[in-house]
Amino acid sequence: MKLRQIVSTFLSSKDSSSHDFVRVYNLAVFGVQTEFNLDIKGNFKTVLVNVNPNKSAEFPCGAITYNKMGIVNRNGEIATFKRNDKLTNYHQDAFANTAPLAGVPTLPDFTGFNGTSDGVSLYNAYLYLNYNYGNTSFNLFGLGSGTIDIGQYTVDETNRIIKFNPDFIYTTFLFEGLFDAPLGDDDDYEIDTRGAQAMLAYIRWANAVDMPKQFGQSTINALYRAYTNQKRLARMRINPVVLNEMQNAERRSWKLVAKA
Amino acid sequence: MPISSYGALAEEISTEYLKKVKNDTTVYSYRHISEMIAQEVAYFAKASAFENSKIGESTFSNDQFIVTYNALTILTDVNGNLYIPFPNAPAGLPKGREIAYIRFTGSNKYQIFPIQSKDRFMYDFTASPSWMVKCYVEGGNIVLDNVPALITTSTATIDLRLIGSIPTGTNLVDLPLFIPKDVQSLIFDKVLSRMLPQRSVLPDNVNDAISK
Numbered sequence: 001m002k003l004r005q006i007v008s009t010f011l012s013s014k015d016s017s018s019h020d021f022v023r024v025y026n027l028a029v030f031g032v033q034t035e036f037n038l039d040i041k042g043n044f045k046t047v048l049v050n051v052n053p054n055k056s057a058e059f060p061c062g063a064i065t066y067n068k069m070g071i072v073n074r075n076g077e078i079a080t081f082k083r084n085d086k087l088t089n090y091h092q093d094a095f096a097n098t099a100p101l102a103g104v105p106t107l108p109d110f111t112g113f114n115g116t117s118d119g120v121s122l123y124n125a126y127l128y129l130n131y132n133y134g135n136t137s138f139n140l141f142g143l144g145s146g147t148i149d150i151g152q153y154t155v156d157e158t159n160r161i162i163k164f165n166p167d168f169i170y171t172t173f174l175f176e177g178l179f180d181a182p183l184g185d186d187d188d189y190e191i192d193t194r195g196a197q198a199m200l201a202y203i204r205w206a207n208a209v210d211m212p213k214q215f216g217q218s219t220i221n222a223l224y225r226a227y228t229n230q231k232r233l234a235r236m237r238i239n240p241v242v243l244n245e246m247q248n249a250e251r252r253s254w255k256l257v258a259k260a
Numbered sequence: 261m262p263i264s265s266y267g268a269l270a271e272e273i274s275t276e277y278l279k280k281v282k283n284d285t286t287v288y289s290y291r292h293i294s295e296m297i298a299q300e301v302a303y304f305a306k307a308s309a310f311e312n313s314k315i316g317e318s319t320f321s322n323d324q325f326i327v328t329y330n331a332l333t334i335l336t337d338v339n340g341n342l343y344i345p346f347p348n349a350p351a352g353l354p355k356g357r358e359i360a361y362i363r364f365t366g367s368n369k370y371q372i373f374p375i376q377s378k379d380r381f382m383y384d385f386t387a388s389p390s391w392m393v394k395c396y397v398e399g400g401n402i403v404l405d406n407v408p409a410l411i412t413t414s415t416a417t418i419d420l421r422l423i424g425s426i427p428t429g430t431n432l433v434d435l436p437l438f439i440p441k442d443v444q445s446l447i448f449d450k451v452l453s454r455m456l457p458q459r460s461v462l463p464d465n466v467n468d469a470i471s472k
Binding site for chain 2: 187
């Protein structure tokens, strides 16, 4: 459903005209870009992003935040990198610098029990937990389960830069995240029909909240409550309970465990 | 002359005036009275808007006050802005509501939305979709803003509906007047009352067949 259709419905309902359209449409656009995109139905996209020579990457244009970064396996499933906030941001914005850590004092490589590096020197061995050792993996009792470590990153959201570990080998990676609300083909925002009532309620409230002469505080409060309730209903409609999927998830979670 | 026209109402008012003011040599032309009628039409269009606003939130006049202008030519000013001159002065309604409707002739792909001049700076900071053409009143013109490149002076004309204006024509007396009948009565009384004090007619107590 086009945003302008919802705005026109509202104007018709309040016995208004095209004179109010631009003002109300602007309010609605702001609602789409903020409340709706962030809280009700986000515009999630996956894009392929280039890695700079200094092992950093810039947030894709229009990205608000991220939820996955990685590469794919042969099944098309995304294998995610690991977040490591200990990675330094030094020279993160010197994109063309191929040795961004040059000159920074570096810890010596790890030496194994037998006096060799045993192939683990590429990673920060002083923090390494030994469940991926010598190209094999095994569980150690009492340690947390390991995850694959195909790359590590830290994110500087203020400057919208992703920084990878110095040994990061990929030149591109998949970035999945929340992007700005998209304009449709005909230059208008498309509102999910399941959230149209919430949009209408949002416009009603946003239209009233800055007009204290026309609308009393109790009316504004009532409109806000109506909006929050419609928002709740919209989220329920957009994320329905699919019984079959729940049964599948429940069956997949069956496992044999040792009990005391 | 149409059944209901400025001239017809002016004739009625003139007749009534001459009945009240005997032996008056003052000549009120129908054209003069028609101008007064046109002013009162605008006044009652505004009154209609205020009546409507008492009923609800609207500030819109009764549709019978609407005057239609079709296929108005778009012009370009020295700054390259597209505009149309007001075909005739409308009533002054709150928030510029005298423009009841404005559109490009024969097309609703691009809609024109009236804004007020005070809001222009805000809309400079907010993105406008290509279909949202805005217009504002400035110096007796309706200026278009955010106009797509396809719309030029040679490719488009404008249909306009104004409140409380007078139709286009060469002679006001001959122009049709389709305001509500009850408002005609009010206008009749008001124009007549504007005309009578001009004479300051005193009671004619002397039976000498000469009016004072």
